[in-house]
Amino acid sequence: MKSEEFASLLVAAQGGGEPAFAQLWRDANPALLRYLRVIAPGAEEDIAAETWVQVVRGLRSFRGDEQAWRAWLFTTARRRAIDLARHRARRPEAPLDDVAVAQLPRTEDSAEVALEHLSTAAAIALVSGLPRLQAEVILLRVVAGLDTESVARLLQKSPGAVRVAAHRGLRRLAQLTADAGVTL
Amino acid sequence: MTGTGVPNGDMPNFPHLPLQDESAVTDADLAALLAGKRDVGPRLQPVADVLAALSTEPSAGELMGEARALAEFRRRTGVPVPLRLVRRGTAGVTSRLSTKVATGATAAAVLLGGAATAAFADALPAPIQRFAHDAIGAPYTPAATQHVPAHAKPVAPAGPLASRGMPKASAKPHAAGRHAKRHGQSQQGNGQGQGNVQGQGNGQGQGQGQQDNGQGTPRTQPSGVPHGQGQSDGQGQGRQGNGLGNPHAEGQYGDPHNPGQQGSPHPNPKPAPRHARPARHAPTMDT
Numbered sequence: 001m002k003s004e005e006f007a008s009l010l011v012a013a014q015g016g017g018e019p020a021f022a023q024l025w026r027d028a029n030p031a032l033l034r035y036l037r038v039i040a041p042g043a044e045e046d047i048a049a050e051t052w053v054q055v056v057r058g059l060r061s062f063r064g065d066e067q068a069w070r071a072w073l074f075t076t077a078r079r080r081a082i083d084l085a086r087h088r089a090r091r092p093e094a095p096l097d098d099v100a101v102a103q104l105p106r107t108e109d110s111a112e113v114a115l116e117h118l119s120t121a122a123a124i125a126l127v128s129g130l131p132r133l134q135a136e137v138i139l140l141r142v143v144a145g146l147d148t149e150s151v152a153r154l155l156q157k158s159p160g161a162v163r164v165a166a167h168r169g170l171r172r173l174a175q176l177t178a179d180a181g182v183t184l
Numbered sequence: 185m186t187g188t189g190v191p192n193g194d195m196p197n198f199p200h201l202p203l204q205d206e207s208a209v210t211d212a213d214l215a216a217l218l219a220g221k222r223d224v225g226p227r228l229q230p231v232a233d234v235l236a237a238l239s240t241e242p243s244a245g246e247l248m249g250e251a252r253a254l255a256e257f258r259r260r261t262g263v264p265v266p267l268r269l270v271r272r273g274t275a276g277v278t279s280r281l282s283t284k285v286a287t288g289a290t291a292a293a294v295l296l297g298g299a300a301t302a303a304f305a306d307a308l309p310a311p312i313q314r315f316a317h318d319a320i321g322a323p324y325t326p327a328a329t330q331h332v333p334a335h336a337k338p339v340a341p342a343g344p345l346a347s348r349g350m351p352k353a354s355a356k357p358h359a360a361g362r363h364a365k366r367h368g369q370s371q372q373g374n375g376q377g378q379g380n381v382q383g384q385g386n387g388q389g390q391g392q393g394q395q396d397n398g399q400g401t402p403r404t405q406p407s408g409v410p411h412g413q414g415q416s417d418g419q420g421q422g423r424q425g426n427g428l429g430n431p432h433a434e435g436q437y438g439d440p441h442n443p444g445q446q447g448s449p450h451p452n453p454k455p456a457p458r459h460a461r462p463a464r465h466a467p468t469m470d471t
Contacts, residue, residue: 016261018254025253030242045249052253056260123237141218142235167214170231174209177230 001027006066014060021059025052028073031143034120035074038128038135040081047084051077071150074140078154126176134169137162 001009012020029048036044054076062072127135133155140151148166152159213224220239222232302308303316306323317324 018257021257022250022254025250026242026247029249029253030246033246034238049249049252052249053256056253056257059260119237120240120243123234126234127238138218138235139238142220143238166218167211170214170217170228171209173234174228174231177234 001066003065006069010062010069014062021056024069028070031070031145032073032077034124034143035136035139036077036081037124038139039078039132040084041128043081043084047077047080050080054080067146067150070144071146071154074144074146075154126173129176130169130172133157134165134172137165138169138173141166 009020009024013024029052032048032051033044036047040047051073055073062069064072127138130138136155137151140146140154141148146154148159148162151157152162155162157165209225209227213228217224217228217232217235222236224232299308299316300320300322303313303320303322306313306325308316310326313322314324316322
Protein backbone atom coordinates (compact mmCIF):
# COMPACT_ATOMS: atom_id res chain seq x y z
CA MET A 1 0.00 0.00 0.00
CA LYS A 2 1.36 3.37 -0.95
CA SER A 3 1.89 5.92 1.73
CA GLU A 4 -0.53 8.38 0.17
CA GLU A 5 -3.16 5.73 -0.12
CA PHE A 6 -2.66 4.70 3.45
CA ALA A 7 -2.87 8.27 4.70
CA SER A 8 -6.15 8.88 2.92
CA LEU A 9 -7.57 5.60 4.17
CA LEU A 10 -6.55 6.41 7.71
CA VAL A 11 -8.14 9.84 7.61
CA ALA A 12 -11.31 8.42 6.19
CA ALA A 13 -11.44 5.66 8.78
CA GLN A 14 -10.82 8.13 11.58
CA GLY A 15 -13.73 10.15 10.28
CA GLY A 16 -15.97 7.10 10.50
CA GLY A 17 -15.61 5.79 6.97
CA GLU A 18 -16.45 2.12 7.12
CA PRO A 19 -15.08 1.17 3.70
CA ALA A 20 -11.76 2.75 4.54
CA PHE A 21 -11.56 0.87 7.80
CA ALA A 22 -12.51 -2.35 6.05
CA GLN A 23 -9.66 -1.91 3.64
CA LEU A 24 -7.23 -1.28 6.45
CA TRP A 25 -8.51 -4.36 8.17
CA ARG A 26 -8.18 -6.56 5.09
CA ASP A 27 -4.68 -5.34 4.54
CA ALA A 28 -3.43 -6.06 8.05
CA ASN A 29 -5.50 -8.86 9.51
CA PRO A 30 -3.97 -11.79 7.55
CA ALA A 31 -0.47 -10.82 8.63
CA LEU A 32 -1.73 -10.39 12.15
CA LEU A 33 -3.19 -13.87 12.20
CA ARG A 34 -0.02 -15.44 10.85
CA TYR A 35 2.02 -13.71 13.48
CA LEU A 36 -0.38 -14.77 16.21
CA ARG A 37 -0.38 -18.37 15.01
CA VAL A 38 3.27 -18.53 16.00
CA ILE A 39 3.24 -16.65 19.28
CA ALA A 40 -0.22 -17.71 20.48
CA PRO A 41 -1.22 -20.86 18.64
CA GLY A 42 -4.86 -21.75 19.03
CA ALA A 43 -5.94 -18.32 20.18
CA GLU A 44 -5.09 -16.24 17.17
CA GLU A 45 -8.67 -15.51 16.19
CA ASP A 46 -9.69 -14.27 19.60
CA ILE A 47 -6.58 -12.22 20.12
CA ALA A 48 -6.92 -10.66 16.71
CA ALA A 49 -10.52 -9.72 17.43
CA GLU A 50 -9.56 -8.16 20.75
CA THR A 51 -6.74 -6.35 19.05
CA TRP A 52 -9.09 -4.79 16.54
CA VAL A 53 -11.49 -3.75 19.26
CA GLN A 54 -8.67 -1.93 20.95
CA VAL A 55 -7.54 -0.42 17.69
CA VAL A 56 -11.01 0.87 16.95
CA ARG A 57 -11.11 2.51 20.36
CA GLY A 58 -7.91 4.40 19.75
CA LEU A 59 -8.27 4.95 16.05
CA ARG A 60 -9.20 8.62 16.30
CA SER A 61 -6.17 9.50 18.31
CA PHE A 62 -3.69 7.59 16.20
CA ARG A 63 -1.09 9.64 14.36
CA GLY A 64 1.58 8.21 12.12
CA ASP A 65 2.40 6.55 8.85
CA GLU A 66 1.83 2.99 7.74
CA GLN A 67 4.93 1.76 9.52
CA ALA A 68 3.68 3.24 12.78
CA TRP A 69 0.23 1.87 12.12
CA ARG A 70 1.51 -1.65 11.72
CA ALA A 71 3.80 -1.28 14.69
CA TRP A 72 0.85 -0.17 16.80
CA LEU A 73 -1.27 -3.04 15.55
CA PHE A 74 1.30 -5.74 16.22
CA THR A 75 2.32 -4.24 19.52
CA THR A 76 -1.29 -4.35 20.65
CA ALA A 77 -1.64 -7.94 19.47
CA ARG A 78 1.54 -8.98 21.20
CA ARG A 79 0.39 -7.47 24.49
CA ARG A 80 -2.93 -9.22 24.22
CA ALA A 81 -1.12 -12.49 23.56
CA ILE A 82 1.07 -11.97 26.61
CA ASP A 83 -1.99 -11.19 28.72
CA LEU A 84 -3.69 -14.33 27.49
CA ALA A 85 -0.63 -16.43 28.26
CA ARG A 86 -0.54 -15.08 31.79
CA HIS A 87 -4.24 -15.69 32.20
CA ARG A 88 -3.87 -19.27 31.04
CA ALA A 89 -0.94 -19.80 33.35
CA ARG A 90 -3.06 -18.70 36.28
CA ARG A 91 -6.13 -20.66 35.23
CA PRO A 92 -5.15 -23.72 33.28
CA GLU A 93 -7.95 -25.37 31.35
CA ALA A 94 -8.74 -29.04 31.29
CA PRO A 95 -8.66 -30.77 27.91
CA LEU A 96 -11.96 -31.62 26.32
CA ASP A 97 -11.53 -35.38 26.40
CA ASP A 98 -15.24 -36.08 26.58
CA VAL A 99 -16.11 -34.11 23.51
CA ALA A 100 -16.15 -35.96 20.26
CA VAL A 101 -14.30 -34.56 17.34
CA ALA A 102 -17.54 -34.17 15.44
CA GLN A 103 -18.85 -31.94 18.17
CA LEU A 104 -15.97 -29.52 18.02
CA PRO A 105 -16.80 -26.22 16.42
CA ARG A 106 -15.39 -25.76 13.00
CA THR A 107 -15.88 -23.51 10.07
CA GLU A 108 -17.41 -24.78 6.90
CA ASP A 109 -14.45 -24.07 4.74
CA SER A 110 -11.70 -24.98 7.17
CA ALA A 111 -10.65 -28.06 5.19
CA GLU A 112 -10.69 -26.13 2.00
CA VAL A 113 -8.64 -23.37 3.54
CA ALA A 114 -6.14 -25.88 4.82
CA LEU A 115 -5.73 -27.45 1.43
CA GLU A 116 -5.46 -24.15 -0.33
CA HIS A 117 -2.84 -22.77 1.94
CA LEU A 118 -0.90 -25.76 2.90
CA SER A 119 2.31 -24.05 1.99
CA THR A 120 1.57 -21.13 4.29
CA ALA A 121 0.70 -23.47 7.13
CA ALA A 122 3.91 -25.42 6.55
CA ALA A 123 5.93 -22.24 6.55
CA ILE A 124 4.34 -21.11 9.79
CA ALA A 125 5.05 -24.51 11.29
CA LEU A 126 8.69 -24.23 10.27
CA VAL A 127 9.05 -20.78 11.76
CA SER A 128 7.33 -21.97 14.90
CA GLY A 129 10.21 -24.40 15.37
CA LEU A 130 12.63 -21.54 15.81
CA PRO A 131 13.46 -20.01 19.15
CA ARG A 132 10.81 -17.51 20.15
CA LEU A 133 12.82 -14.35 19.59
CA GLN A 134 14.11 -15.48 16.19
CA ALA A 135 10.65 -16.51 15.07
CA GLU A 136 9.15 -13.22 16.17
CA VAL A 137 11.82 -11.18 14.49
CA ILE A 138 11.42 -13.01 11.19
CA LEU A 139 7.66 -12.75 11.26
CA LEU A 140 7.68 -9.07 12.17
CA ARG A 141 10.22 -8.31 9.47
CA VAL A 142 8.73 -10.46 6.71
CA VAL A 143 5.03 -10.76 7.50
CA ALA A 144 4.35 -7.48 9.25
CA GLY A 145 6.76 -5.59 7.06
CA LEU A 146 8.39 -3.68 9.92
CA ASP A 147 11.91 -2.40 9.74
CA THR A 148 14.62 -3.30 12.20
CA GLU A 149 14.14 -0.25 14.39
CA SER A 150 10.40 -0.77 14.69
CA VAL A 151 10.88 -4.42 15.56
CA ALA A 152 13.47 -3.45 18.14
CA ARG A 153 11.06 -1.04 19.79
CA LEU A 154 8.26 -3.55 19.68
CA LEU A 155 10.33 -6.30 21.25
CA GLN A 156 12.18 -3.91 23.54
CA LYS A 157 15.51 -5.03 22.15
CA SER A 158 18.36 -3.19 20.55
CA PRO A 159 18.47 -3.02 16.76
CA GLY A 160 21.70 -4.99 16.84
CA ALA A 161 20.08 -7.75 18.81
CA VAL A 162 17.22 -7.82 16.32
CA ARG A 163 19.61 -8.15 13.39
CA VAL A 164 21.52 -10.93 15.07
CA ALA A 165 18.31 -12.76 15.91
CA ALA A 166 17.07 -12.41 12.34
CA HIS A 167 20.27 -13.75 10.83
CA ARG A 168 20.45 -16.62 13.25
CA GLY A 169 16.84 -17.42 12.58
CA LEU A 170 17.38 -17.49 8.83
CA ARG A 171 20.44 -19.70 9.18
CA ARG A 172 18.51 -21.98 11.45
CA LEU A 173 15.64 -22.01 8.99
CA ALA A 174 18.01 -22.94 6.19
CA GLN A 175 19.29 -25.82 8.24
CA LEU A 176 15.77 -26.99 9.09
CA THR A 177 14.67 -26.96 5.49
CA ALA A 178 17.80 -28.79 4.42
CA ASP A 179 17.38 -31.45 7.09
CA ALA A 180 13.72 -31.99 6.52
CA GLY A 181 13.83 -31.63 2.78
CA VAL A 182 10.91 -29.32 2.92
CA THR A 183 9.30 -28.44 -0.32
CA LEU A 184 6.58 -25.90 -0.04
CA MET B 185 50.99 -45.34 7.80
CA THR B 186 50.44 -42.14 9.58
CA GLY B 187 53.13 -40.30 11.36
CA THR B 188 52.20 -41.98 14.61
CA GLY B 189 52.34 -45.46 13.19
CA VAL B 190 48.61 -45.90 12.73
CA PRO B 191 47.54 -47.43 9.44
CA ASN B 192 45.40 -45.20 7.29
CA GLY B 193 42.67 -47.75 7.05
CA ASP B 194 42.56 -48.35 10.77
CA MET B 195 39.31 -46.41 11.30
CA PRO B 196 37.30 -47.05 8.17
CA ASN B 197 33.90 -46.45 9.84
CA PHE B 198 34.69 -42.98 11.09
CA PRO B 199 32.58 -40.73 8.95
CA HIS B 200 34.32 -38.03 7.11
CA LEU B 201 32.39 -34.85 7.74
CA PRO B 202 32.18 -32.61 4.76
CA LEU B 203 33.32 -29.08 5.32
CA GLN B 204 30.41 -26.80 5.99
CA ASP B 205 30.40 -23.97 3.59
CA GLU B 206 29.27 -21.30 6.00
CA SER B 207 30.86 -18.64 3.94
CA ALA B 208 28.29 -19.27 1.27
CA VAL B 209 25.64 -17.54 3.41
CA THR B 210 26.56 -13.98 4.05
CA ASP B 211 24.85 -11.33 6.05
CA ALA B 212 24.13 -9.51 2.84
CA ASP B 213 22.23 -12.51 1.56
CA LEU B 214 20.24 -12.70 4.75
CA ALA B 215 19.50 -9.02 4.62
CA ALA B 216 18.36 -9.42 1.04
CA LEU B 217 16.08 -12.23 2.10
CA LEU B 218 14.55 -10.08 4.77
CA ALA B 219 14.14 -7.29 2.27
CA GLY B 220 12.05 -9.53 0.08
CA LYS B 221 14.54 -10.61 -2.55
CA ARG B 222 14.01 -14.15 -3.73
CA ASP B 223 16.86 -14.58 -6.18
CA VAL B 224 19.38 -15.81 -3.67
CA GLY B 225 21.84 -18.66 -3.85
CA PRO B 226 20.71 -22.26 -4.01
CA ARG B 227 21.55 -22.80 -0.37
CA LEU B 228 19.10 -20.15 0.71
CA GLN B 229 16.44 -20.88 -1.87
CA PRO B 230 14.35 -23.03 0.49
CA VAL B 231 14.42 -20.22 3.00
CA ALA B 232 13.32 -17.80 0.36
CA ASP B 233 10.42 -20.11 -0.46
CA VAL B 234 9.42 -20.27 3.19
CA LEU B 235 9.45 -16.51 3.49
CA ALA B 236 7.45 -16.20 0.29
CA ALA B 237 4.90 -18.63 1.67
CA LEU B 238 4.57 -16.48 4.76
CA SER B 239 3.69 -13.52 2.60
CA THR B 240 1.18 -15.04 0.27
CA GLU B 241 -2.19 -13.57 -0.47
CA PRO B 242 -4.67 -13.86 2.37
CA SER B 243 -6.96 -16.80 2.42
CA ALA B 244 -10.69 -16.62 2.89
CA GLY B 245 -10.30 -17.92 6.42
CA GLU B 246 -8.06 -15.02 7.29
CA LEU B 247 -10.73 -12.58 6.22
CA MET B 248 -13.63 -14.13 8.03
CA GLY B 249 -13.54 -11.78 10.96
CA GLU B 250 -14.23 -8.71 8.88
CA ALA B 251 -17.91 -8.53 9.75
CA ARG B 252 -17.13 -8.66 13.45
CA ALA B 253 -14.52 -5.95 13.17
CA LEU B 254 -16.81 -3.73 11.15
CA ALA B 255 -19.61 -4.21 13.65
CA GLU B 256 -17.29 -3.07 16.40
CA PHE B 257 -16.22 -0.16 14.24
CA ARG B 258 -19.81 0.89 13.67
CA ARG B 259 -20.64 0.55 17.32
CA ARG B 260 -17.69 2.65 18.34
CA THR B 261 -17.94 5.34 15.76
CA GLY B 262 -21.68 5.59 15.35
CA VAL B 263 -22.49 8.66 13.36
CA PRO B 264 -19.30 9.99 11.90
CA VAL B 265 -18.51 13.25 13.62
CA PRO B 266 -15.44 15.30 12.90
CA LEU B 267 -12.99 15.54 15.71
CA ARG B 268 -13.46 19.26 16.12
CA LEU B 269 -17.17 18.90 16.68
CA VAL B 270 -16.62 16.15 19.17
CA ARG B 271 -14.31 18.33 21.14
CA ARG B 272 -16.88 21.09 21.16
CA GLY B 273 -19.65 18.86 22.29
CA THR B 274 -21.74 19.67 25.32
CA ALA B 275 -20.55 16.65 27.18
CA GLY B 276 -16.98 17.68 26.75
CA VAL B 277 -17.65 21.20 27.93
CA THR B 278 -19.59 19.97 30.93
CA SER B 279 -16.90 17.53 31.81
CA ARG B 280 -14.17 20.12 31.55
CA LEU B 281 -16.25 22.63 33.50
CA SER B 282 -16.89 20.15 36.25
CA THR B 283 -13.24 19.34 36.36
CA LYS B 284 -12.34 23.01 36.66
CA VAL B 285 -14.90 23.63 39.36
CA ALA B 286 -13.74 20.63 41.31
CA THR B 287 -10.14 21.67 40.94
CA GLY B 288 -10.88 25.20 42.04
CA ALA B 289 -12.91 24.06 45.02
CA THR B 290 -10.17 21.73 46.09
CA ALA B 291 -7.55 24.44 45.77
CA ALA B 292 -9.69 26.90 47.70
CA ALA B 293 -10.29 24.38 50.46
CA VAL B 294 -6.61 23.66 50.73
CA LEU B 295 -5.72 27.33 50.83
CA LEU B 296 -8.35 28.22 53.39
CA GLY B 297 -7.48 25.27 55.54
CA GLY B 298 -3.82 26.11 55.41
CA ALA B 299 -4.48 29.73 56.20
CA ALA B 300 -6.67 28.82 59.14
CA THR B 301 -4.08 26.40 60.44
CA ALA B 302 -1.39 29.02 60.11
CA ALA B 303 -3.61 31.57 61.80
CA PHE B 304 -4.26 29.38 64.80
CA ALA B 305 -0.60 28.56 64.94
CA ASP B 306 0.14 32.26 65.04
CA ALA B 307 2.41 31.85 62.10
CA LEU B 308 1.05 34.61 59.95
CA PRO B 309 2.46 38.09 59.64
CA ALA B 310 1.21 40.46 62.27
CA PRO B 311 -1.41 42.36 60.25
CA ILE B 312 -2.85 39.20 58.82
CA GLN B 313 -2.71 37.50 62.16
CA ARG B 314 -4.60 40.39 63.69
CA PHE B 315 -7.20 40.18 61.00
CA ALA B 316 -7.52 36.47 61.61
CA HIS B 317 -7.79 37.20 65.27
CA ASP B 318 -10.69 39.55 64.69
CA ALA B 319 -12.34 37.42 62.08
CA ILE B 320 -12.09 33.89 63.31
CA GLY B 321 -10.73 34.25 66.76
CA ALA B 322 -7.24 33.15 66.00
CA PRO B 323 -4.72 33.98 68.64
CA TYR B 324 -2.88 37.19 68.25
CA THR B 325 0.14 38.14 70.19
CA PRO B 326 1.94 41.35 69.54
CA ALA B 327 5.49 40.74 68.67
CA ALA B 328 6.75 42.89 71.50
CA THR B 329 5.10 40.73 74.11
CA GLN B 330 6.35 37.41 72.89
CA HIS B 331 9.46 37.59 74.86
CA VAL B 332 9.82 34.64 77.07
CA PRO B 333 11.60 35.16 80.28
CA ALA B 334 14.46 32.95 80.94
CA HIS B 335 12.85 31.57 84.00
CA ALA B 336 9.75 30.55 82.18
CA LYS B 337 10.80 26.99 81.92
CA PRO B 338 8.17 24.60 82.92
CA VAL B 339 8.49 23.02 86.25
CA ALA B 340 7.03 19.93 87.63
CA PRO B 341 3.37 20.22 88.22
CA ALA B 342 2.20 20.42 91.71
CA GLY B 343 -1.01 20.75 93.46
CA PRO B 344 -4.29 19.11 92.86
CA LEU B 345 -4.87 20.84 89.59
CA ALA B 346 -1.54 20.21 88.20
CA SER B 347 -1.37 19.32 84.61
CA ARG B 348 -1.91 15.77 83.72
CA GLY B 349 0.81 15.91 81.21
CA MET B 350 4.36 16.82 81.48
CA PRO B 351 5.18 20.24 80.31
CA LYS B 352 6.82 20.50 77.00
CA ALA B 353 10.10 22.09 76.53
CA SER B 354 8.58 24.63 74.26
CA ALA B 355 5.90 25.61 76.65
CA LYS B 356 5.92 29.19 77.63
CA PRO B 357 3.41 29.43 80.34
CA HIS B 358 4.61 32.63 81.68
CA ALA B 359 4.33 34.58 78.55
CA ALA B 360 1.13 32.96 77.59
CA GLY B 361 -0.51 33.71 80.83
CA ARG B 362 0.62 37.21 80.71
CA HIS B 363 -0.74 37.97 77.34
CA ALA B 364 -3.88 36.08 77.26
CA LYS B 365 -6.49 37.95 75.37
CA ARG B 366 -10.11 38.47 75.68
CA HIS B 367 -10.77 35.35 73.77
CA GLY B 368 -8.96 33.42 76.30
CA GLN B 369 -6.70 31.79 73.85
CA SER B 370 -3.11 31.44 74.24
CA GLN B 371 -0.84 30.73 71.40
CA GLN B 372 1.85 29.26 73.40
CA GLY B 373 1.41 25.62 73.21
CA ASN B 374 -1.79 24.03 72.28
CA GLY B 375 -3.89 24.72 75.24
CA GLN B 376 -6.68 27.10 75.63
CA GLY B 377 -7.41 28.39 78.98
CA GLN B 378 -10.34 30.12 80.39
CA GLY B 379 -9.93 31.93 83.53
CA ASN B 380 -12.42 33.56 85.69
CA VAL B 381 -9.99 35.83 87.11
CA GLN B 382 -11.30 38.52 89.13
CA GLY B 383 -8.16 39.93 90.35
CA GLN B 384 -8.18 43.55 89.82
CA GLY B 385 -5.86 46.22 90.39
CA ASN B 386 -2.35 45.80 89.69
CA GLY B 387 -2.36 42.34 90.87
CA GLN B 388 -2.15 40.13 87.96
CA GLY B 389 -4.71 37.55 87.46
CA GLN B 390 -3.61 34.56 85.78
CA GLY B 391 -5.48 31.92 84.03
CA GLN B 392 -3.79 28.80 83.15
CA GLY B 393 -4.99 26.12 80.96
CA GLN B 394 -3.82 22.72 81.33
CA GLN B 395 -1.09 21.68 79.15
CA ASP B 396 -1.45 19.60 76.05
CA ASN B 397 -4.66 20.60 74.48
CA GLY B 398 -6.57 20.94 77.63
CA GLN B 399 -8.69 23.66 78.87
CA GLY B 400 -7.88 24.96 82.17
CA THR B 401 -10.13 26.65 84.54
CA PRO B 402 -7.90 28.58 86.68
CA ARG B 403 -9.46 29.51 89.75
CA THR B 404 -7.46 32.24 90.63
CA GLN B 405 -5.23 34.76 90.60
CA PRO B 406 -3.22 36.24 92.80
CA SER B 407 0.15 36.70 92.71
CA GLY B 408 2.51 39.26 93.27
CA VAL B 409 2.32 42.73 94.26
CA PRO B 410 3.98 44.47 91.50
CA HIS B 411 4.48 48.07 91.82
CA GLY B 412 3.21 47.95 95.26
CA GLN B 413 -0.32 48.45 94.23
CA GLY B 414 -3.12 46.28 94.96
CA GLN B 415 -3.10 42.68 95.34
CA SER B 416 -4.81 40.20 93.42
CA ASP B 417 -7.65 38.66 94.95
CA GLY B 418 -8.83 35.22 95.18
CA GLN B 419 -6.90 32.21 95.45
CA GLY B 420 -5.86 30.21 92.60
CA GLN B 421 -3.98 27.33 91.58
CA GLY B 422 -2.41 27.63 88.33
CA ARG B 423 -1.91 24.61 86.31
CA GLN B 424 1.38 23.99 85.02
CA GLY B 425 1.50 24.18 81.33
CA ASN B 426 1.34 26.45 78.48
CA GLY B 427 -2.20 26.66 77.45
CA LEU B 428 -3.27 29.77 79.08
CA GLY B 429 -6.09 31.98 78.56
CA ASN B 430 -7.98 34.49 80.37
CA PRO B 431 -10.88 35.89 78.58
CA HIS B 432 -11.83 38.28 81.23
CA ALA B 433 -8.70 38.97 83.02
CA GLU B 434 -7.53 42.44 83.30
CA GLY B 435 -4.10 43.32 84.09
CA GLN B 436 -3.46 39.77 84.53
CA TYR B 437 -0.26 38.41 85.43
CA GLY B 438 0.78 35.61 87.52
CA ASP B 439 3.35 33.14 88.16
CA PRO B 440 2.57 29.82 86.72
CA HIS B 441 5.51 28.35 88.43
CA ASN B 442 3.86 28.54 91.67
CA PRO B 443 0.78 26.50 91.53
CA GLY B 444 -1.30 26.53 94.50
CA GLN B 445 -0.22 29.87 95.52
CA GLN B 446 -2.29 31.77 97.88
CA GLY B 447 -3.47 35.13 97.03
CA SER B 448 -4.74 37.79 99.21
CA PRO B 449 -8.33 37.39 100.12
CA HIS B 450 -8.84 41.07 99.88
CA PRO B 451 -9.30 42.35 96.48
CA ASN B 452 -7.79 45.52 95.51
CA PRO B 453 -10.40 48.20 95.49
CA LYS B 454 -8.58 50.04 92.82
CA PRO B 455 -8.52 48.05 89.73
CA ALA B 456 -5.75 48.64 87.40
CA PRO B 457 -6.29 49.87 83.93
CA ARG B 458 -7.39 47.27 81.51
CA HIS B 459 -4.17 47.01 79.73
CA ALA B 460 -1.86 47.85 82.46
CA ARG B 461 1.48 46.41 81.74
CA PRO B 462 2.45 44.07 84.42
CA ALA B 463 5.82 43.64 85.82
CA ARG B 464 7.70 41.05 83.97
CA HIS B 465 9.65 39.56 86.67
CA ALA B 466 9.52 39.32 90.29
CA PRO B 467 6.11 38.06 90.88
CA THR B 468 6.09 37.63 94.53
CA MET B 469 4.08 35.33 96.52
CA ASP B 470 1.51 36.38 98.94
CA THR B 471 1.92 33.75 101.41
